[in-house]
Structure formats: structure tokens, C-alpha cells
Amino acid sequence: TTDxxxxxxxxxxxxxxxxxxxxxxxxxxxxxxxxxDAFVTVQLAPYVEYVPVCPxxxxxxxxxxxxxxxxxxxxxPRMVGTKTGADHTAAMNAYAHxxxxxxxxxxxxxxxxxxxxxxxxxxxxxxxxxxxxxxxxAGRGLFAxxxxxAFPLLPxxxxxxxxxxxxxxxxxxxxxxxxxxxDFLAERYSVGRLVAFH
Numbered sequence: 001t002t003d004x005x006x007x008x009x010x011x012x013x014x015x016x017x018x019x020x021x022x023x024x025x026x027x028x029x030x031x032x033x034x035x036x037d038a039f040v041t042v043q044l045a046p047y048v049e050y051v052p053v054c055p056x057x058x059x060x061x062x063x064x065x066x067x068x069x070x071x072x073x074x075x076x077p078r079m080v081g082t083k084t085g086a087d088h089t090a091a092m093n094a095y096a097h098x099x100x101x102x103x104x105x106x107x108x109x110x111x112x113x114x115x116x117x118x119x120x121x122x123x124x125x126x127x128x129x130x131x132x133x134x135x136x137x138a139g140r141g142l143f144a145x146x147x148x149x150a151f152p153l154l155p156x157x158x159x160x161x162x163x164x165x166x167x168x169x170x171x172x173x174x175x176x177x178x179x180x181x182x183d184f185l186a187e188r189y190s191v192g193r194l195v196a197f198h
Contacts, residue, residue: 014049015179016107018147020114021054023159028054032064037159039168040112051106055119055143059095061088070118071128074138079118089142092119096146103147108154109182110175111147115158119143122158154178 021028025036040050057063068088070077078089096119114120118141125139140148148156155174162168 013107013179013183015047015109015175016049016051017044017175018051018053018103018106018108018111020112020117020120020159021052021057022114023112024050024052026052026054028057028063030056030063030065030067035114035159037112037162039162040159051103051108053099053103053143055092055096055099055141058099059088059091068118069128070125070139070142072130074127074136077127077139077142079142092142093146096143097150099143100146100150104150107182108151109179110155110171111151111157112162113141113144113147113156113158115160117141117144122148122156 019040020035022033022035023037023040025034025041027034029035056065056068061068066081066083066086068079068081071080072078078087079092080087080089113122115122116125118125118139120143121139121141122144123140124137125141126135126137127139128135144156147154155171155178157167157171162171
């Protein structure tokens with residue numbers, strides 16, 4: 001749709017989407033670069049309000065910074081520097097849990113994460129073995145894990161998957177439905193309103 005009004009819920013509240021900051025073209029990557037995504041910055045941006053988050057910058061790792069990767073147990077990985085071995089796990093986990101609590105007040109209706117990121121990757125993030133074995137693709141970024149645990153019903157996707165037209169349409173539909181559901185819960189319950197929602 002090109003009707004901007006259609007991108008607001010029944011209450012008139014804007015559709016707010018959390019997003020990895022680098023996808024908006026902000027130079028927050030480890031190398032001082034960005035990963036600007038055309039879909040989120042050109043096609044989707046006029047109709048939503050973004051809440052940008054860069055866990056690695058917000059936790060104090062700086063720009064530029066040493067690259068990090070995940071190691072160890074896929075169910076409880078550690079985030080370590082690839083050259084120095086500096087362990088950022090405790091700081092990132094503490095930050096992630098604090099930040100997702102703050103995001104609860106942002107009235108989010110969706111979230112777009114940066115794929116393959118040790119902080120933001122939603123799935124198939126590389127996990128390196130403790131003793132130099134072949135890495136697996138069984139991981140999830142530390143911030144993404146906290147986000148998905150805190151908001152299990154929130155529509156969440158990675159920017160790479162949004163290149164698939166079917167997955168993109170499904171994500172947008174879930175975002176709309178989530179906005180309408182939040183609007184429904186915000187008002188007095190009635191069977192008629194529930195039927196209208198469905």
C-alpha cells in the first residue's frame with residue numbers, strides 16, 4: 001500500500017519497529033562502516049518509526065573495534081575478541097537484558113536484526129569451537145537471544161530473509177496484526193471487537 005494512514009493502528013498509534021542501527025546506514029560497524037539495507041531505508045521507512053539499536057556500540061565497544069565472534073556451547077556461547085581473546089560475554093548479556101527491558105516501553109510492533117552478527121544474528125550464527133574445531137552454524141547473537149526470550153510474540157526477521165518476497169510479505173502482515181492486537185488489548189474487551197479483530 002502507498003496510503004501512509006494505513007500504516008497506523010486502529011488507535012492511530014504509529015507502527016514502531018526496532019532495528020539494528022547499521023541497517024539504516026549508520027557507520028557503527030566494527031570497521032567504521034555500515035550495512036544499509038535498501039528495503040528498510042527506502043521502501044519501509046516512510047511508513048514506520050524505527051527504534052535503532054547497536055548492542056556493540058551501546059555496550060561501549062567503540063568504533064572502530066576489534067571483531068568478535070561466538071565460541072563454545074551454542075546454548076551458552078561466549079563473545080570474544082578474535083585477536084586478543086577479550087571476553088565480552090558478561091557485559092553483553094547484562095546490557096542485552098537491560099536494553100530489552102527498556103524496549104518494552106517503546107511499543108514495538110516488529111524488529112529487524114542484522115544477520116550473522118554475534119550480537120544481533122537471529123539464527124545460524126557461526127559458533128567457533130573452543131579448541132579450534134570447525135565452526136557450526138547453530139548459534140544466535142547474544143542480544144537477539146535476549147530479545148526473542150523477552151518478546152516471544154514480537155514479529156522478528158533478519159534483513160537477509162526480507163529479500164525473499166514471501167517472507168517479506170509474511171513479516172509485514174505479522175507487524176500489522178501485532179499493531180492491531182495491541183490496539184485491541186488497550187481498549188475495553190467485547191466479543192464484537194474480538195470478532196472484528198479476527
